Amino acid sequence: WFDKSIHLLVFPDGHLAINVEHSWADAPVPGHLLEFCLTHEVLNNEELYDSNGRCQPAVDNVGNYKTSNKSPIKLKWDLNSHLINDIDKAVSISQDVYNDVDLVIPCHNSYGKGFIKRVGMSPDGWIQAALQLAYFRDQDGTMSLVYESAMTRLFVGGRTETARALTQQSALFVRSMDDSNISKDDKRIMLQASCKAHSLLYKDAMTGYGVDRHLFALYVLSIGFGYGEIGFLKRALSLPWKLATSQQPQQQMPQSNKYSESTNTNMYMTSERIEDHPEVWDKVSPGGGFGPVCDDGYGVSYMLPEDSRIFFHISSKRSILSTDSNRFKSNLWRALNDMKNLCE
Numbered sequence: 513w514f515d516k517s518i519h520l521l522v523f524p525d526g527h528l529a530i531n532v533e534h535s536w537a538d539a540p541v542p543g544h545l546l547e548f549c550l551t552h553e554v555l556n557n558e559e560l561y562d563s564n565g566r567c568q569p570a571v572d573n574v575g576n577y578k579t580s581n582k583s584p585i586k587l588k589w590d591l592n593s594h595l596i597n598d599i600d601k602a603v604s605i606s607q608d609v610y611n612d613v614d615l616v617i618p619c620h621n622s623y624g625k626g627f628i629k630r631v632g633m634s635p636d637g638w639i640q641a642a643l644q645l646a647y648f649r650d651q652d653g654t655m656s657l658v659y660e661s662a663m664t665r666l667f668v669g670g671r672t673e674t675a676r677a678l679t680q681q682s683a684l685f686v687r688s689m690d691d692s693n694i695s696k697d698d699k700r701i702m703l704q705a706s707c708k709a710h711s712l713l714y715k716d717a718m719t720g721y722g723v724d725r726h727l728f729a730l731y732v733l734s735i736g737f738g739y740g741e742i743g744f745l746k747r748a749l750s751l752p753w754k755l756a757t758s759q760q761p762q763q764q765m766p767q768s769n770k771y772s773e774s775t776n777t778n779m780y781m782t783s784e785r786i787e788d789h790p791e792v793w794d795k796v797s798p799g800g801g802f803g804p805v806c807d808d809g810y811g812v813s814y815m816l817p818e819d820s821r822i823f824f825h826i827s828s829k830r831s832i833l834s835t836d837s838n839r840f841k842s843n844l845w846r847a848l849n850d851m852k853n854l855c856e
Contacts, residue, residue: 518542538671540663540761543800554795614830614837617798619823620848626819631855636714636759637707639814639822640677641685642851646844647755647810648686651834655683656754659805662717673722677757681709689850700854724749754809760799762817793818801825808832810840 517536521529532542553560560568591599625635640660648655658677664670685702688694716722731745796817804811804827811827824844828835 539800547797550797555792612830613803614828616826616837616841618841619821620845621821623852624818624820624822625816633704633707634711635816637710640710641682641703641706642844642847643755643757643812644678644682645686645689645847646840650840650843657751659753659756661758662714664718666718673717674724675714675717677710679709679713682706696854703851703854752806754806756805756809757812760813760815762815798823801827803827804829808834810835
């Protein structure tokens with residue numbers, strides 16, 4: 513029953529999910545909320561549960577038990593045969609979509625952003641170059657437009673812009689990697705140029721100099737003012753994103769409550785660097801992912817939790833024979849290893 517902007521779903525086996533209506537927020541906002549709750553639960557397990565695994569009574573800031581918690585009320589529905597039939601159809605469609613998702617969530621632990629920074633390159637630019645190289649090899653030497661989501665929250669009401677991550681520099685680097693006539697040093701120089709171009713591109717997207725949201729606004733205006741569909745705008749906005757990507761922000765930090773005598777409240781303390789706390793590295797969630805935005809494409813999200821690891825979510829459709837998430841993962845691991853070898 514989805515009548516709110518955000519819903520918490522709890523299943524009998526203990527699994528939990530949230531369903532969010534998209535118009536008010538993008539994924540990092542509810543994702544941050546859920547990660548905050550999960551991390552707090554893991555790191556404060558003894559405060560929240562007793563020895564039998566049951567929830568401890570809630571207390572206020574001075575240690576008094578709260579008595580205002582309300583028990584949930586089970587809703588009873590009056591369903592007619594037509595509505596039951598529609599529900600059954602919706603369940604069947606949803607199940608088919610679910611079964612068609614080919615999802616793998618691997619962790620790359622050979623190196624992380626620590627090594628990438630030590631060789632003087634942008635971690636995001638590096639991973640984008642690796643993804644494009646993996647796609648090039650996965651799709652037998654073809655390239656495609658690459659979508660990367662860039663946050664525009666520097667602006668009031670800002671949401672996202674598209675960072676078109678396939679650049680002339682990244683294309684030159686990708687094509688060079690399997691060319692035996694190009695030296696290792698030249699390949700490394702091309703990789704550096706690709707990372708530098710990507711950093712500038714991403715900065716432009718974040719600061720209002722992207723093109724895709726402006727093109728979409730022009731398209732909407734052309735329809736609204738009665739000019740009909742403009743051919744250039746329609747073509748520009750309908751080109752397929754066969755490699756859709758997004759970096760997830762790392763929001764899961766070691767946390768603790770510290771009582772403040774001056775304000776008579778608990779102060780929430782948060783460390784700035786999770787890499788300084790290896791004791792909780794195994795508690796870090798890999799975050800979330802998304803499906804491919806076109807049938808014969810891939811959806812890839814990634815997270816850099818600390819200096820030595822990179823989490824990935826790689827998705828594709830089982831019904832499409834030209835894509836395979838495990839195969840893409842193998843190509844991605846090979847790309848990341850080849851790129852590391854360039855800098856050693």
